[in-house]
Amino acid sequence: xxxxxxxxxxxxxxxxSGISGSGGISRLGGGAGEEHEAVVRELTRxxxxxxxxxxxxxxxxxxxxxxxxxxxxxxxxxxRAFTVCLSIMASASPSASPPQPDETPPADSAVSPPPPRAAxxxxxxxxxxxxxxxxxxxxQWRKYGQKKINNTNFPRSYYRCSYHRERRCPAxxxxxxxxxxxxxALHVVVYTHEHTCLQGAPAELPDAATNGxxxxxxxxxxxxxxxxxxxxLRRLRGVGGGGLQPQFVDHRAAMEERERQVLVSSLARxxxxxxxxxxxxxVASLGxxxxxxxxxxxxxxxxxxxxxxxxxxxxxxxxDVMDYDMTDALFWGPFGTDSNSYDGNLTSTxxxxxxx
DNA sequence: TCGATTTGACCACA
DNA sequence: TGTGGTCAAATCGA
Numbered sequence: 162x163x164x165x166x167x168x169x170x171x172x173x174x175x176x177x178s179g180i181s182g183s184g185g186i187s188r189l190g191g192g193a194g195e196e197h198e199a200v201v202r203e204l205t206r207x208x209x210x211x212x213x214x215x216x217x218x219x220x221x222x223x224x225x226x227x228x229x230x231x232x233x234x235x236x237x238x239x240x241r242a243f244t245v246c247l248s249i250m251a252s253a254s255p256s257a258s259p260p261q262p263d264e265t266p267p268a269d270s271a272v273s274p275p276p277p278r279a280a281x282x283x284x285x286x287x288x289x290x291x292x293x294x295x296x297x298x299x300x301q302w303r304k305y306g307q308k309k310i311n312n313t314n315f316p317r318s319y320y321r322c323s324y325h326r327e328r329r330c331p332a333x334x335x336x337x338x339x340x341x342x343x344x345x346a347l348h349v350v351v352y353t354h355e356h357t358c359l360q361g362a363p364a365e366l367p368d369a370a371t372n373g374x375x376x377x378x379x380x381x382x383x384x385x386x387x388x389x390x391x392x393x394l395r396r397l398r399g400v401g402g403g404g405l406q407p408q409f410v411d412h413r414a415a416m417e418e419r420e421r422q423v424l425v426s427s428l429a430r431x432x433x434x435x436x437x438x439x440x441x442x443x444v445a446s447l448g449x450x451x452x453x454x455x456x457x458x459x460x461x462x463x464x465x466x467x468x469x470x471x472x473x474x475x476x477x478x479x480x481d482v483m484d485y486d487m488t489d490a491l492f493w494g495p496f497g498t499d500s501n502s503y504d505g506n507l508t509s510t511x512x513x514x515x516x517x
Numbered sequence: 518t519c520g521a522t523t524t525g526a527c528c529a530c531a
Numbered sequence: 532t533g534t535g536g537t538c539a540a541a542t543c544g545a
Contacts, residue, residue, distance in 0.1 A: 304522060306537060319536070335536090 205345050208243035208294070211236060243294075288352040295336040295348035300356065302334065314340045324358035332356040 215236040222229040296302075302320035310317050315338035322332040331354035339347045 305539095307523070308535065308537095311534065317535085 201344070204243055205293070208240060211240045211243060215240065290350040290352070291339070291347055292350055293343075293345040293347055295350045298350075300332070310337065313337065322356060322358060324356075328358040330356055330358035332358070 215233070218232045218236060219229065222232050301323040303323050303325070304318055304320050306319040307316050308319070317335050317337040319335045320333065322330040324330040325332075333353040334350055335353075336348050336350050339349055341347075
């Protein structure tokens, strides 16, 4: 598990200034399990702190256009990186392993439960993912149902792409918290169908880690003809719990580099204050947070999948750990109407995937 | 008032 | 026939 080793090395401060202080890991003693728990604990803490920082930054930058958008983008990517790392750690967790045949059954299992219901054979492609952050995958979803599933402790929630009607996007997912006492709680997410709301996205998109995606947003295909969407811009500044990611609001012109530099430098100072980075942290390394996340996600699951002993869902089906690529970079931008009625045009953003 | 979520009922599949 | 998946009216909240 290369990624796990890297994470453990990073957590123990190998080669750098490391993490210290009251909230950090001063020393990683004990066995691998203890070390694993410590890394997960710190990642979870980092994830939570990022969310708080994001809320504070957005409050402070509200109405400041590019700065607000850039802060949303960067902190969103930092959050995503934490999510990826937590997913990797979850897949490597002893608690994530499927029950072994020789394990002692629960005391109340004298009557063996019925075999899990077979999956529907509808030839619909499905991707399964085990994650601690099932709602932070970069897409916008609308919940349309919830169901108590037999022999599980937690209900299953059903979601459709927010563009289900507007763009006939068939993408769906359902989320179900896995039984057990995982910390953080792990959820099995099953994605059904690919997003087709990505249609019309530029064929080639630049690396957002280096330019923030400004060139992508500058593509004439990215915004509809006539382009300006004041209503959507209003919505992007409004409420919504952070579901909207307006990183490319009005980015047809190249992002103003100076403003971005100022903001990123501020963020770097904040992050350094939390001692999350080495002393030589710079703007480039912040951008690399984005670049590393998909790479790390791709690296670890490959090894795990080859062992065919990865995590399983409630039905006993092995989770395809390659599905971590669902956390790859996604980009959102404004378009069209700001109506989001159920039957009409839904939202003021659309998404497309940089990868593929 | 409008959009999102909840939840009971219904439907289709194994 | 039971269960998972979806629908749609009711409800909630901004």
